[in-house]
Amino acid sequence: MADEITTQYVSKMNITYHPIGIVHSKHTVSDDTPIQAVFDNSLGSIEVFEEYQEGLLDIETFSHLILLYHFDRSQGPELIRKPFLDDKNDRGIFSIRHFNRPNPIGFSIVRLLSVSNRYIEIAEVDILDGTPIIDIKPYVYQFDHRDEVINGWVDKTQIGQNKGKSITPKSLRETPK
Numbered sequence: 001m002a003d004e005i006t007t008q009y010v011s012k013m014n015i016t017y018h019p020i021g022i023v024h025s026k027h028t029v030s031d032d033t034p035i036q037a038v039f040d041n042s043l044g045s046i047e048v049f050e051e052y053q054e055g056l057l058d059i060e061t062f063s064h065l066i067l068l069y070h071f072d073r074s075q076g077p078e079l080i081r082k083p084f085l086d087d088k089n090d091r092g093i094f095s096i097r098h099f100n101r102p103n104p105i106g107f108s109i110v111r112l113l114s115v116s117n118r119y120i121e122i123a124e125v126d127i128l129d130g131t132p133i134i135d136i137k138p139y140v141y142q143f144d145h146r147d148e149v150i151n152g153w154v155d156k157t158q159i160g161q162n163k164g165k166s167i168t169p170k171s172l173r174e175t176p177k
Contacts (some may be wrong), residue, residue, distance in 0.1 A: 019132035020055075021048040021118075023069065025125045030073060035085070036097075037108050037124035044110075044125035046133055053118040060115040064139035065122070070132045071104035106131075109139055 025044035027033040034040035046067070048056060059065070082089065083096040093101055106127070113121040120136075 017070075017134050019049070019070065019134065020052045020136070021046050021133040023067075023125070023127045023129065023131040023133060025127055025129045027125070027128050030099075030128060033128055034126040037110060037126040040126060041123055042125040043113075044122050044127070044129075046120040046122060046136070048118040048120065048133075048136075050118060056115060056118065056120070059120070059136070059138065060112070062112055062138040062140075065110055065112050065120070066137040066139050066144075067106075067108045067110060067127070067133060068135040068137070069106045069108075069127060070134055071099035071101070071106050072130075072132055073128065074099045074101065074104035076100060077102040077104075105134065 023044060023046055026042055027044075034042065077093070078098070078100045079093050079102075080090045081093065081096070081098055081100065083091050083098060097106075099106060108126055109124070110122040111124045113123055115121075
């Protein structure tokens, strides 16, 4: 009974977050933006808003950051869609990383290059310019790395052969099958 009450309560919650900063990148068109950071070494920066600058203390001691951000150009949720890496099969939105999600929250792991005041210079950016940042977390290998990972349907793609190549939605459509 308590579980039913909790489920009903949580399912009706209204959760609000406020941006702590903004991404600056060369990516201005979704179709030309890398589908994952490992496919492009693009440079960019995070402008942290002044009221959150103090929270950057010691962040420069990490090599990588996890960015949580709001897909502000999402076109609404799609529970089923074809992923960029597999244009033949429909997949559930929770088994892909597309931006048209019920809660349009994205995450990326980026390489930290430098910190100056409230600006963080980063590499391996796969985020559109002007995207609101919700949170920044340090990537900690001992916490975040997992051995013996199974990558679901992605393991059946040839994606491993493309690391280091710039892969965008547009380039995937233009590649001969």
